[in-house]
Amino acid sequence: MKSTVDEIRGRFDNEVERFSNLETGQSATMDAPLCLELVTTAAAAVTPQARSVLDIGCGAGNYTLKLLQKLPNLHCTLMDLSQPMLDRARQRISAATTGVVTTLQHDVRDAQFAPESFDIVLAAAVLHHLRTDQQWHQVFASVFRWLRPGGSFWIFDMVEHSSPPVQQAMWRRYGDYLSGLKGGGEAGEKYRDSVFSYIEAEDTPKPLLWQIQLLSEVGFSDPEILHKNGPFAAFGARKP
Numbered sequence: 001m002k003s004t005v006d007e008i009r010g011r012f013d014n015e016v017e018r019f020s021n022l023e024t025g026q027s028a029t030m031d032a033p034l035c036l037e038l039v040t041t042a043a044a045a046v047t048p049q050a051r052s053v054l055d056i057g058c059g060a061g062n063y064t065l066k067l068l069q070k071l072p073n074l075h076c077t078l079m080d081l082s083q084p085m086l087d088r089a090r091q092r093i094s095a096a097t098t099g100v101v102t103t104l105q106h107d108v109r110d111a112q113f114a115p116e117s118f119d120i121v122l123a124a125a126v127l128h129h130l131r132t133d134q135q136w137h138q139v140f141a142s143v144f145r146w147l148r149p150g151g152s153f154w155i156f157d158m159v160e161h162s163s164p165p166v167q168q169a170m171w172r173r174y175g176d177y178l179s180g181l182k183g184g185g186e187a188g189e190k191y192r193d194s195v196f197s198y199i200e201a202e203d204t205p206k207p208l209l210w211q212i213q214l215l216s217e218v219g220f221s222d223p224e225i226l227h228k229n230g231p232f233a234a235f236g237a238r239k240p
């Protein structure tokens with residue numbers, strides 16, 4: 001049994017500090033600062049005329065803050081399950097844009113916006129909480145509908161591998177990365193196991209190529225894989 005939405009919200013309510021560092025990003029993911037940079041550079045390059053962004057699972061706002069460095073003064077719509085995350089995101093992002101900042105405490109599966117409401121949609125380290133194929137399809141199709149033509153959708157997330165031996169090898173590599181963050185040894189193993197245990201409880205990631213295919217199925221064009229290292233990938237596509 002995977003964690004419920006309430007359990008996931010409860011964990012993130014207590015994690016605001018860990019998601020509030022723009023220099024490191026979320027260090028429990030591999031290449032977090034690089035992916036912040038690549039995703040926002042690609043979003044700004046593909047949709048340079050953007051006036052608005054929707055950040056799904058915004059956490060404390062790192063991705064939108066980084067995007068504002070490249071596309072200043074966007075209108076920012078920030079969605080998250082966690083009100084403490086949204087409060088921190090609003091505080092940080094209001095100081096960084098003259099655009100309108102809107103916060104919404106929502107599960108992305110229940111979110112509703114008018115068609116063509118946004119120029120850019122970001123979803124970093126959040127979609128792995130979707131459970132069924134139907135939910136993945138619904139969310140990708142909704143994002144497509146919410147974007148204006150010429151808009152773009154960018155994802156950074158944990159991905160699963162289709163090949164079990166590759167999955168095991170990439171998982172070992174990720175484990176080594178996590179241990180290394182705490183200097184290895186007993187402290188490293190303890191930290192690795194604590195991250196692995198919340199991933200096991202909470203996350204249901206999908207393979208990268210499955211998600212790229214789904215982007216095409218719901219209507220996106222020009223899919224781009226910006227980066228992949230171990231079980232983490234940054235990618236996106238454009239609405240024609």
Ligand SMILES: C[S@@+](CC[C@H](N)C(=O)[O-])C[C@H]1O[C@@H](n2cnc3c(N)ncnc32)[C@H](O)[C@@H]1O
Pocket residue numbers: 008009012019026056057058059060061062063079080081082085106107108109123124125126129
């Ligand atoms: C791992 S954090 C990532 C935060 C931010 N995107 C970043 O990269 O720094 C995931 C965030 O997504 C939110 N979240 C999880 N499931 C969600 C859902 N179904 N709908 C909206 N937000 C969700 C959590 O509350 C949490 O703040």
